Amino acid sequence: xxxxxxxxxxxxxxxxxxxxxxxxxxxxxxxxxxxxxxxxxxxxxxxxxxxxxxxxxxxxxxxxxxxxxxxxxxxxxxxxxxxxxxxxxxxxxxxxxxxxxxxxxxxxxxxxxxxxxxxxxxxxxxxxxxxxxxxxxxxxxxxxxxxxxxxxxxxxxxxxxxxxxxxxxxxxxxxxxxxxxxxxxxxxxxxxxxxxxxxxxxxxxxxxxxxxxxxxxx
Numbered sequence: 001x002x003x004x005x006x007x008x009x010x011x012x013x014x015x016x017x018x019x020x021x022x023x024x025x026x027x028x029x030x031x032x033x034x035x036x037x038x039x040x041x042x043x044x045x046x047x048x049x050x051x052x053x054x055x056x057x058x059x060x061x062x063x064x065x066x067x068x069x070x071x072x073x074x075x076x077x078x079x080x081x082x083x084x085x086x087x088x089x090x091x092x093x094x095x096x097x098x099x100x101x102x103x104x105x106x107x108x109x110x111x112x113x114x115x116x117x118x119x120x121x122x123x124x125x126x127x128x129x130x131x132x133x134x135x136x137x138x139x140x141x142x143x144x145x146x147x148x149x150x151x152x153x154x155x156x157x158x159x160x161x162x163x164x165x166x167x168x169x170x171x172x173x174x175x176x177x178x179x180x181x182x183x184x185x186x187x188x189x190x191x192x193x194x195x196x197x198x199x200x201x202x203x204x205x206x207x208x209x210x211x212x213x214x215x216x217x218x
Contacts, residue, residue, distance in 0.1 A: 001119040003110060004044040004080045005032045008072040013047045013189035014079040014100050017173055018180030020045065021086070024094040032115040033094055036083040043098055044120070046078030047190050074116075076106045077123055077194045103193065125172065126196045133171075139202040140171040143178060146209040175201040184208070 007022075007029060014020050022045070024030055036043045049072075079100040087095035104120035111117035128136070144161065151157040160166060169177060175198035179189070182205075195201050 001107065001121065002042070002080075002104060003117055004042045004104060004120055005036050006044045006046065006074055006078075006106075006116040006118050007032065008046050008048045008074040008116075010048045010072060011186040012045055013186050013193055014045055014098070015176040015180040015193065016079050016081075016100050016102055017177040019081075019097050019099045022096050022098060024096055025092070027092075028114045030092055030094055033083055033085065033096055035115075037085060040082075042080040042101075043083045044078050044080035044104060044118070045098055045100075047075045047186050048072035049075055074106065075190060077190075078104060078106075079193070080104050080120075123194075124196070125198060128198075132197075132199060136171040136199055136202070139199060139206065140174055143174075143202055143206055143209065146206065147178070150209065150212060171202070172198045175199075175205075178202075179205055182208070 009022075012020075024033055032043065035041065080102060081098050081100040084097040084099065085094060086097055103123040105123040106118050107121055108119040109116060110119050147161060148158065151161065166174075166177075179192050179201060188204075192201055192204050195204070
């Protein structure tokens with residue numbers, strides 16, 4: 001089992017390999033950040049299934065900084081990674097970066113207050129066969145070609161795709177990182193995150209890219 005501190009954020013679906021910045025202001029989650037850094041514990045950030053305790057009443061800045069907000073029921077599958085503190089302001093607010101590295105599945109809650117700690121298991125892809133690898137490489141190339149076409153004229157985007165980092169990604173790594181590039185409804189992102197075959201993740205993205213390309217031609 002792997003223990004992680006869990007940060008449920010509505011509509012926040014994250015993929016391994018895609019670092020994500022967060023602004024942390026609630027007291028319990030500022031404490032969580034300190035716990036993760038001091039104890040070298042991963043932070044999991046997950047989409048939510050609903051509200052357990054609603055605290056959405058209007059608050060001023062001081063009230064928000066000194067009291068906890070709504071509590072949410074977490075999704076069972078999420079990404080987790082080490083926390084890097086970038087900034088801490090005088091009023092306690094923190095700017096952090098979470099370096100997501102793996103997918104996990106919730107198994108058993110170990111701590112509820114002041115923040116959740118869960119025992120989790122790795123959520124891994126199904127084993128690949130030789131034929132799968134051939135199809136996966138082809139899909140990898142197709143997605144890259146679509147991205148280059150759709151990103152025509154965007155020098156920064158083209159430079160990123162041509163970088164050593166992106167060129168050296170395995171098809172499995174690519175299937176996560178490329179989905180992290182696009183804004184899409186949280187429900188769809190969660191469905192992609194839970195897919196256990198990289199081919200499925202690339203197929204889902206390829207379908208979306210083809211639709212975007214067709215809309216430009218219409």
